[in-house]
Structures are given as C-alpha cells and as structure tokens.
Amino acid sequence: MQRITAATAAPLFGTDASRRIEQAAAATLPPHALMQRAGLAVARLAMAVAPNARTIWIACGPGNNGGDGLEAAAQLQGRGFAPVVTRIGDDTRLPPDARASLQRARDAGVRFADAPPAHADLVLDALLGLGAARAPGGLMADWLRRMHAGPAPVLSIDLPSGLNADTGALSLNFLAPAAHRTQDARRLCLSLLTLKPGLFTGQGRDAAGELWFDDLAASPGDVPLTARLPGAPVPMNRRHATHKGSYGDVAVVGGAPGMAGAALLAATAALHGGAGRVYLAPLDAALPALAPTQPELMFRRPAALPLEDLTVVCGCGGGEAIRDLLPQVLGGSRALVLDADALNAVAADEALQRQLAGRAGRPTVLTPHPLEAARLLGTGTAEVQADRLRAATELAQRFGATVVLKGSGTIVAAPNQTPWINPTGNARLATAGTGDVLAGMIGAALAAGHEPMTAAWQAVWTHGERAERWPAHRPLTAGALARC
Ligand SMILES: NC(=O)C1=CN([C@@H]2O[C@H](COP(=O)(O)OP(=O)(O)OC[C@H]3O[C@@H](n4cnc5c(N)ncnc54)[C@H](OP(=O)(O)O)[C@@H]3O)[C@@H](O)[C@H]2O)[C@@H](O)CC1
Ligand SMILES: Nc1ncnc2c1ncn2[C@@H]1O[C@H](COP(=O)(O)OP(=O)(O)O)[C@@H](O)[C@H]1O
Ligand SMILES: [K+]
Structure with missing residues (x-):
C-alpha cells in the first residue's frame, strides 16, 4: 500500500481497463482471493487512521464494493475492533465474491444494524465503486450526506461513492458548500487494484481527499493506460559551458490597453522560469518601454519581432486587438503558447483554426480554461467539465497541438499520446493572473528545448506545487507566483 503524493509517477486506468485487469488477475x-486482499488492505488503513476507534461504521452497497466493506468488517472484527455494518441491497442479487464476504463477516460475529450508529470514530464508504451506474438516491444518498457531514474521518473504498472513475464527475454532490469547507472532517480514499483518472480531476480531488493505493499484488499486464500521473519534474541540468542563447528567447505578445498586467505577468514568469532572454511586445502602443521593477525585460513592437527565432506566448490580456496579429504569429512563430484572448479569437474564426491546425509539427501549446475550451469545441463549460480528459484529447486531436486544460486536475493532452493529469495545485490559484503566469512558464520550458508535452506538464506541475508550498496564512498573488 502506498500514499499517493504530488511526486508519485503512476499509470491510471479507467473503468473498462480496471475491469479487464481485475478479470485477468x-x-x-x-x-475470492482479490476481495480478501482488498478487505485486508482496507482494514489495515482503517486501523492506521483510527487505531483507538471504538465504533467503525461500514456502509455497504449492493455490489462488490459492498463486498470489500464486508470483508474489511470481518478483518476488523477479528482484530478486536467493533464494526457496525449497515447494508443496502437485496441478498439474492449479491455478486458471488460479495456473498462469500457477507458469510465471512457473519461468521466473524460482525454486528449488522438497520440504521447507522449514533456515533462513529471512523466511517468506511463501501456503497459504490466502479459499478456506480446512476446518482445515489434514497437511503444511500442519506447515508452519504450523513457520513460526509459528520465529524468522523471517512475512508472511501476504491472510490468515493458516486464518483465517476473515468471523469471525476460526482453524481451526488455530498461535499459541503465551499464556504463551510473549514469544517470538513478528514477524508481518505483507498484505491484498489488500479488508480483511476477520476480521482485526480474534476470533483475527484475534493471527494477523495488523502489518496492511498493498493494494487492487490495484481499486475496491469498489457492493458493500455487511460492516463498518467507525471511525478515530479527533474530540475534542468545547466552545463557550465552554456550562455543565455542556450536557454532560448521568449516573446510575450499581449497586453492591450488596460490589460498590460497580464502580459507583464507572463513575461515575468518566463524570466523566472529560466528563459535566456524575454521580450515583451505590448499591444498598447502607449506603454512605456520599460518595466521599472523588471528591468531584464526587453520591450519591442509586435511587428518588429523575429518570430521564426522565438517562442511566442500570445494572448495574455490581448483583448480584441490580438486577432489582427494572429495570422502572423500562427504562421511565423518557431514555438507558440496560445492563451486567453488568442484562444477566443481562434474559436471565433475558422480561418485561424485552419492556420492553427496547419502548424502541426511546430511546437504549439494551447492553455484554455474550461470556458475557453468550450468555445474552441463549440460546446458548453458543463460539457467540458463533465469529461475533462475527453475534452482535452479532442482539442489536441482537432488542432494537432498540445492542450493544457486548466482547473483542478489540469489535463495535458497531445495527439496520439496518453494524457497526463496534474496532481498539484489548489484553489489559491483561483486568483486573476495565475493563468498568465502559467503561459509564461510553459513558454520558458519550450524555449529551453523541451518537447511541448514535457514543457507543458513540467510547468503545470511546478506552477501547482508553488501554490501548495505557499504559506497558509498569506494570500497568493499572481505576481508572487511568477517570481517564486
Ligand atoms: N470482484 C472482486 O474480487 C473485486 C472487486 N473490487 C471492488 O468491486 C467494485 C466493483 O464492484 P461492482 O462491479 O459490483 O460495482 P459496485 O460499485 O459495487 O456497484 C454495483 C452495484 O451497485 C448498484 N448500483 C449502481 N449504481 C447505484 C445507485 N446509484 N444506487 C443504488 N445502487 C446502485 C448496481 O445495481 P444495478 O445498476 O444493477 O441496479 C450493482 O448492484 C470495485 O469498485 C471494488 O471496490 C475490487 O476490490 C477488486 C476485487
Ligand atoms: N481550484 C483550483 N485548483 C487548482 N488549480 C486551479 C484552481 N483554480 C485555478 N487554478 C489554476 O489557476 C490558473 C488560472 O488560470 P486562468 O483561469 O487562465 O486565470 P487568469 O486568466 O486569471 O490568469 C490555471 O492554471 C488553473 O489550473
Ligand atoms: K466506495
């Protein structure tokens, strides 16, 4: 069993792949060996979380996820704990593994009850796992809300019940409203056999909490991965015999009147991200040609940039004005990061879309947030958020580019490659300008010579990790994030 952290590199398997691995194992x-292993793993983690627990409430559902809970109940009872099992489902329809575990729990003397105990020191959610087919309702919904509103830690078995293993969409939102989050009890999830993508994106991170994994000593064999966790990037090795030209030139094109800050943030982030030289080409011609707090930045007119030598970060604070520059930028830039208003302009113009797709082969990274992604796909934000992996993959395929779909569990996808899901970052990043900082950081990584997918995930990982390291009592600003 292992704790999953930001530094964990691991394959992720969706529902179909996980089922194939389970069948092969x-x-x-x-x-019943796999379920016994699952129950033992759950019991071990439960004992570690609440070693002095007097009452452990185990809520079991009608399928094999419930079977894992029953098996854990038998194991805990045998070790001197006092589990109380409540069950939903019809005994005659229990799958064979779960039926065997029910018998073992009965034989071990586990207490079964019709209603949850009034007080519990730990709760195990064994209601639904991979087989969640619709939103929990009735008694199941009541129990889920009750366990997540209470003070006891909740350990979800395999998946938080109702979480879609493929998408991270939660069919019953048992999470307290954001304003009440400081009162949340500890939440954990022990993923069994495989790690699933839905645990890392969408609502998965909030629903799962602290994540643990046990592969039940089963190998995935040759089942194709659905996605990956990247692990921590290895810092770039800077050889002594190098110079600023070795680390590439970044030019930021953006900053229309009233929005200069966005371009300045991206340029600052590119500089602190290690670019050899950073140019700032503002769209607001009235701007002074110097940023006094950032004298390293060199100001140029957009038309004067030697695009074919540059990694261009385009769009940050670009407003409407960016549209007229896009044909040149798309056609000429050696490497390109398209963000914000540049993405909106592309979404609204089929000629620009063709030009973007025509860059295939030249490094290109698109960094949409969900609304920008929805515009590019011609759909709505809810549809994008309902299946973030699919939305990112579809955009990557359509435009022949690397796509960074931002938000909790940022997806990095590229044509015909297994997507990455980024495990770092938190809601402190939900402040204006952090996306501009990310675009600048990706620009610096591209300019240093990383291929686009690597440049993107490494920058995304680092950007999120900076937010996690930021002291809890100090608000994070985009300017500070750019300078970390
Ligand atoms: N076999 C093994 O050895 C191992 C199995 N493992 C474990 O098995 C889990 C997968 O088990 P599973 O396939 O039985 O699915 P599970 O999540 O229990 O749910 C299916 C049941 O729930 C029902 N149902 C669905 N939605 C519902 C709703 N909203 N409200 C109410 N009912 C609902 C559905 O009924 P139906 O849709 O047919 O009406 C069906 O009866 C996996 O996540 C892992 O924990 C692993 O530990 C490895 C070892
Ligand atoms: N709740 C969150 N959890 C993790 N990352 C977040 C969260 N909210 C925002 N972010 C990150 O912050 C950045 C915001 O980018 P964006 O929406 O483009 O903002 P802006 O346009 O203000 O710069 C993205 O990298 C996004 O992934
Ligand atoms: K569960």
Whole structure:
C-alpha cells in the first residue's frame, strides 16, 4: 500500500481497463482471493487512521464494493475492533465474491444494524465503486450526506461513492458548500487494484481527499493506460559551458490597453522560469518601454519581432486587438503558447483554426480554461467539465497541438499520446493572473528545448506545487507566483 503524493509517477486506468485487469488477475487466483486482499488492505488503513476507534461504521452497497466493506468488517472484527455494518441491497442479487464476504463477516460475529450508529470514530464508504451506474438516491444518498457531514474521518473504498472513475464527475454532490469547507472532517480514499483518472480531476480531488493505493499484488499486464500521473519534474541540468542563447528567447505578445498586467505577468514568469532572454511586445502602443521593477525585460513592437527565432506566448490580456496579429504569429512563430484572448479569437474564426491546425509539427501549446475550451469545441463549460480528459484529447486531436486544460486536475493532452493529469495545485490559484503566469512558464520550458508535452506538464506541475508550498496564512498573488 502506498500514499499517493504530488511526486508519485503512476499509470491510471479507467473503468473498462480496471475491469479487464481485475478479470485477468482473478483468473489466476483462487476464488475470492482479490476481495480478501482488498478487505485486508482496507482494514489495515482503517486501523492506521483510527487505531483507538471504538465504533467503525461500514456502509455497504449492493455490489462488490459492498463486498470489500464486508470483508474489511470481518478483518476488523477479528482484530478486536467493533464494526457496525449497515447494508443496502437485496441478498439474492449479491455478486458471488460479495456473498462469500457477507458469510465471512457473519461468521466473524460482525454486528449488522438497520440504521447507522449514533456515533462513529471512523466511517468506511463501501456503497459504490466502479459499478456506480446512476446518482445515489434514497437511503444511500442519506447515508452519504450523513457520513460526509459528520465529524468522523471517512475512508472511501476504491472510490468515493458516486464518483465517476473515468471523469471525476460526482453524481451526488455530498461535499459541503465551499464556504463551510473549514469544517470538513478528514477524508481518505483507498484505491484498489488500479488508480483511476477520476480521482485526480474534476470533483475527484475534493471527494477523495488523502489518496492511498493498493494494487492487490495484481499486475496491469498489457492493458493500455487511460492516463498518467507525471511525478515530479527533474530540475534542468545547466552545463557550465552554456550562455543565455542556450536557454532560448521568449516573446510575450499581449497586453492591450488596460490589460498590460497580464502580459507583464507572463513575461515575468518566463524570466523566472529560466528563459535566456524575454521580450515583451505590448499591444498598447502607449506603454512605456520599460518595466521599472523588471528591468531584464526587453520591450519591442509586435511587428518588429523575429518570430521564426522565438517562442511566442500570445494572448495574455490581448483583448480584441490580438486577432489582427494572429495570422502572423500562427504562421511565423518557431514555438507558440496560445492563451486567453488568442484562444477566443481562434474559436471565433475558422480561418485561424485552419492556420492553427496547419502548424502541426511546430511546437504549439494551447492553455484554455474550461470556458475557453468550450468555445474552441463549440460546446458548453458543463460539457467540458463533465469529461475533462475527453475534452482535452479532442482539442489536441482537432488542432494537432498540445492542450493544457486548466482547473483542478489540469489535463495535458497531445495527439496520439496518453494524457497526463496534474496532481498539484489548489484553489489559491483561483486568483486573476495565475493563468498568465502559467503561459509564461510553459513558454520558458519550450524555449529551453523541451518537447511541448514535457514543457507543458513540467510547468503545470511546478506552477501547482508553488501554490501548495505557499504559506497558509498569506494570500497568493499572481505576481508572487511568477517570481517564486
Ligand atoms: N470482484 C472482486 O474480487 C473485486 C472487486 N473490487 C471492488 O468491486 C467494485 C466493483 O464492484 P461492482 O462491479 O459490483 O460495482 P459496485 O460499485 O459495487 O456497484 C454495483 C452495484 O451497485 C448498484 N448500483 C449502481 N449504481 C447505484 C445507485 N446509484 N444506487 C443504488 N445502487 C446502485 C448496481 O445495481 P444495478 O445498476 O444493477 O441496479 C450493482 O448492484 C470495485 O469498485 C471494488 O471496490 C475490487 O476490490 C477488486 C476485487
Ligand atoms: N481550484 C483550483 N485548483 C487548482 N488549480 C486551479 C484552481 N483554480 C485555478 N487554478 C489554476 O489557476 C490558473 C488560472 O488560470 P486562468 O483561469 O487562465 O486565470 P487568469 O486568466 O486569471 O490568469 C490555471 O492554471 C488553473 O489550473
Ligand atoms: K466506495
């Protein structure tokens, strides 16, 4: 069993892939062995979380997720704990593994109750796992809301019940409204057999909490991955015999009147991200040609940039004015990061879309937030958020570019490659300008010579990790994030 952290590199398997792995593993093992391993893993983690627990409420559902809970109940009872099991479902329809575990729990003397105990020191959510087919309702919904509103830690078995393993969409939102979050009890999830993408994106991170993994000693074999966790980037090795030209030139094009700050943030981030030289080409011609707090930045007119030598970060604070420059930028830039207003302009113009797709082969990274992604796909934000992996992959395929779909569990996708899901970052990043900082950081990584997917995930990982390291009592600003 291992704790999953930001530094964990691991394959992720969606529902179908996880089921294939489970079937292959079960075929080589004695009957019920996998569920016994699952129950033991759950019991071990439960004992570590609440070693002095007097009452452990285990809420079991009608399928094999419930079976894992029953197996854990038997294990805990045998170790001197006092689990109380409440169950939903019809005994005659229990799958064989779960039925065997029900018998073991009964044989061990586990207490079964019709209603949850009035007080529990730990709760195990074994209601639904991979088989969640619709939103929990009735008694199941009541129990889920009750366990997540209470003071006891909640350990979800395999998945928080109702969380879609593929998308991270939560069919019953049992999370307290954001303003009440300081009162949340500890939340944990022990993912079994495989790690699932939905745990890392959408509502998955909030629903799961602290994440643990046990592979039940089963190998994924040759089942294709659905996505990956990247692990921590290895810092770039700067050789002594290098110079500023070795780390590439970034030019930021953006900053229409009233929005100069966005371009300045991106340029600052590119500089602090290690670019050899950074140019700032504001769209507001009235701007002074110097940023006094950032004298390293060199100001140029957009038309004077030698695009074919540059990594261009385009769009930050670009407003409407960016549209007229896009044909040149798309056609000429050696490497390109398209953000914000540049993405909106592309979304509104089919000629620009064709030009963007025509860059295939030249490094290109698009950094939409969900609304920008929705505009590019011609759909709505809710549809994008309902399946972030699919939205990012579809955009990457459509435009032949690397796509960074921002938000909790940022997705990095590229044509015909397994997507990455970024595990770092938090809601302190929900402040104006942090996206501009990310675009600048990706620009610096591209300019240093990383291929686009690597440049993107490394910058996204680092950007999120900076927010996690930021002291809890100090608000994070985009300017500070750019200078970390
Ligand atoms: N076999 C093994 O050895 C191992 C199995 N493992 C474990 O098995 C889990 C997968 O088990 P599973 O396939 O039985 O699915 P599960 O999540 O229990 O749910 C299916 C049941 O729920 C029902 N149902 C669905 N939605 C509902 C709703 N909203 N409200 C009410 N009911 C609802 C659905 O009914 P139906 O849709 O048919 O009406 C069906 O009865 C996996 O996540 C892992 O924990 C692993 O530990 C490895 C070892
Ligand atoms: N709740 C959150 N959890 C993790 N990352 C977040 C969260 N909110 C925002 N971010 C990150 O902050 C950045 C915001 O970018 P964006 O929406 O473009 O903002 P802006 O346009 O103000 O710069 C993205 O990298 C996004 O992934
Ligand atoms: K569960």
